[in-house]
Amino acid sequence: MPMQLLEARPDIPHRVVYSDVALRIGEHEVIDILANSTQLSHHQSTEYKQYAQLQLQHAYGSGAPAVSHTGWRLDRFKFAPMTTHAWRTQPGMSWYVFADxxxxLFWSTLLRWLETSFGAPENTxxxxxxxxxxxxAKNQYFGHGGAGYILSRKLMEQIHEGDPEGTRLLEDWRFGFYDCGDCSxxxxxxxxxxxxxxxxxxGADLFHHDGLDKLVFRPRLWHTYLLSLHHNSAEQLNMLRQWERNxxxxxxxxxxxxxxxxxxxLAPAFLRAPLLEYIAAAAESGPSGKRNTSAGLAGLNRTVVQMEWYTDEVDLLECGPGCxxxxxxxxxxENCDRACDAHPTCYGWQLLTGSTCRLALHGFRIGARKADAASSYQKHISGWRIDRIAEVERRMPCAHAGFRRLADERGHGLQPGRSDTMDTGLDVNWAVPELGPGGGGTGAAVS
Structure with a gap:
């Protein structure tokens, strides 16, 4: 939490930090949003005892009883009071943004998305x-708290209409029934x-309830906004801020x-460096380059392989012993890479030795280190087809203003959805968008 507060952010003038103890971090007051929670006091059980232990631990330090690690069950009671507190203390805001x-949050990009994608928040x-x-089955959905969610001023008015104290929200039985406050x-x-x-x-494809390691990179979403990443360590939060600021x-x-x-x-150097090298060699080896394509790329590996690395699946195609x-x-x-090569939309693979080869179709993830036990017969090995990733970049360069504007014209996250939904069918017949006259926006799609 302190990493979010160490840097002055004039672009976020109304930051409020909610927790389950009252304290100060630098110039920031942390609000104990559960201090007056009648719902929590009615739950004379594990959650109430945990809250009381937190107060003792904060007041007396190591002399207090240990606090359990099921804080998420206590967290569920924060969502109602912090919603009402935000509304009552800042009633004139256009948007109310909540995150763990x-x-x-990529704040400036998020603000641009809100300003350009939706109607007046006071009316919508x-x-x-x-x-x-x-x-x-019951058609029940909710904004994932870890990915971050946003309420417009009009919606906040509706929540508190005829009830400025937020009593209806605070006493909603679901906050005591479900383990998740965001779902309630x-x-x-x-x-x-x-x-x-x-x-x-x-918000589809923009908000992510996991970190960079699990972000799904798809050609279809190459130029799509990135608004949030979750499950970051303090070091990762600082790294993300330093990169964004630069x-x-x-x-x-x-x-x-x-x-x-x-x-x-932000990709780790073992993946980013050979990918950039491959992209540069491919560009130099093109029709106008000094060398032909085969000569220019002959000395480069088309696949980056990393041992003890877990990448999770993307539109999974399992290739077992029979396959x-x-x-x-x-x-x-070598054989897992051959299996990937046989599928034109395969951008990576994960080999579980002695078990299976998992192909990532229509996209890939960066993944993270997974230290396999020395005694384990099964090792995790990941591979990325940088030749195919480089081809995506060649056909629609990341920094190309025309492609970025085309993505803006199509719109970002105008429908509800989840950023990690697999096998949607949207990628099967997707084609690279064609730039309009002069290399700008407004074009057709070409395969």
Whole structure:
């Protein structure tokens, strides 16, 4: 949490920090949002005892009883009072943005998205973010708190209409029934008059409830805005801020952070360096280059391989022992790469030695280190087809203003959805958009 407060942010003039103890961090007052929670006091159980222990631990330090690690059950009671507190203390705001302490928000890009994508927030009831599923069969959805969610002024007015103290919200039985406070808030909003659906009103592919390692990079979303990343350590939060602070001045005023920017700016060196080298060699080896393509790329590996690295699946195609017979039989790095090569939309793979080869279709993830036990027969090995990733970049360069404007013209996150939904079918017949006359926006799509 302190990493979010160490730097002055004049671009975020109304920051408020809510927690379950009252304290000061530098010049910032941290509000104990549970201090007057009648719902919590009615739950004379584990959560109430945990809250009391937190107060003792903060007051007396190591002399207090240890606090359990199930804080998320206590967190659920924060959503209602902090919603009402934000409304009562800042009633004239256009937007109310909520996020966890380990969430990084790309703030200037988020503001640009709000300003250019939606109607006047004082007249339009909007609930934006990651459209998480509570109960699909019952059509119940909510804005994932870790990914960050946004309420417009009109929606806040509706929540508190005829009830400025927020009593209806504070006493909603669902905050004591569900383990997740964000899902309870979502159901309360879904029940408001005039809400046509339990779904959110927008935010698909923009808000992410995991970190950079699990961000799904797809050609279809190459120039899509990146608004949030969750599950960041203090070191990662600082790294993201330092990168964003250095990167934003390189953009024109109308622009914002895109997913491809994060790939080329934040990917680990073992992946980024060979990818950039491959892109440069491919550009030099093109029709107008000094060398032909085969000569220019002959000395470069088309696949980057990393041992003890877990990348998770993307539109998974499992290639087990039967499948692998077509590519050499054994579960090896070489054969898994051959299996990927046989599928034109494969951008990476993960080999679980002795078990299976998992192909990532229509996209890829950066992943993270996974230290396998020395005694384990199964090792995690990941591979990225940088030749195919480089081809995506060649056909629609990340920094090309025309492609970035085309993405803006199509619109970012205008529908509800989740950024990590697999096998949507949207990528199967997707084609690279064609630039208009002069290399600008407004073009068709070409395969």
């Amino acid at each position: 302490g380990d969430t990084y 009831s909007l609930y934006l973010g990651y459209d998480e599923i509570l109960n699909k 808030l979502g159901q309360h909003i879904g029940d408001l008059p005039g809400r046509a659906s339990s779904h959110l009103d927008g 990167f934003l001045p390189t953009l024109p005023e109308w622009d914002g952070v895109r997913q491809c920017d994060a790939l080329f700016g 692998m017979r077509k590519f050499g039989g054994a579960m090896t790095v």
